[in-house]
Amino acid sequence: MEERLYDLIFICMPTTAEEDIAKIIATLEQVVTERGAKVEKLEKWGTRKLAYRVSKQREGYFVYMSLRSTQGELIKELERRLKVTDAVIKYMTIRLDEEIKRQQKLAARREQRTRRRPRRAGGTPAPGAGPAPAPSPSQGEPSAAAG
């Protein structure tokens, strides 16, 4: 299976001690490395105001992790652990590899387009540097950029 990219965010109670948070993170990281996956990024956003009340709290300690893994069951295991932890009041995992792939494809295609066509005298390369100011590139492009 190819490598997948995940975003994992979880929120702890604002009253949690630093060391407890560190413990939770360490546990998660251990699970990740056990399965041969990688933690790409780890950010602690600290205490932030929540947009709505979660578990009767108005603030929460946010932690963000970015993972790369080839195993889907890893996420299930991580979420199970977070669910059991009392200090964690909310968590969310998002799979991002398809989106990143699409973003790169669009960026590459756009670069190809601006490179192929000579830049207009207007200066900045227009996003839709086609014959007509076509609104959405998806409509006009398949025929033009098929090569």
Place this chain on the structure above:
Amino acid sequence: MSETHAPAPRPHSGPPREGGREGGRPGGGPGGPGGGPRRGKRQFFRKKKVCRFCVEKIDFIDYKRVEMLQPFLQDRGKVLPRRMTGTCSRHQRWLGVAIKRARNIALLPFATEL
């Protein structure tokens, strides 16, 4: 200029929000009878601007960046329609996805009291 709709001007004003006759800029078309948004929630003029994301060439709307998403919400926390913000359809879809993700993780509200 070829038109996607019938060439003859329609008796009632053109289909709302279809940019076919204006050279295609979405969100800036002469929408609706009476011209202009009726019961405008915030603005009483149409944004004739182009899509902000297209201009800046943003391909990935990050749900984590609240400051980028905030201008697309109403005071009550609802998502602003495309004709208010001038976003193109593709980016509006991505924007919706990002806003909903942010709502789920309590970065943005679902609804706020006025």
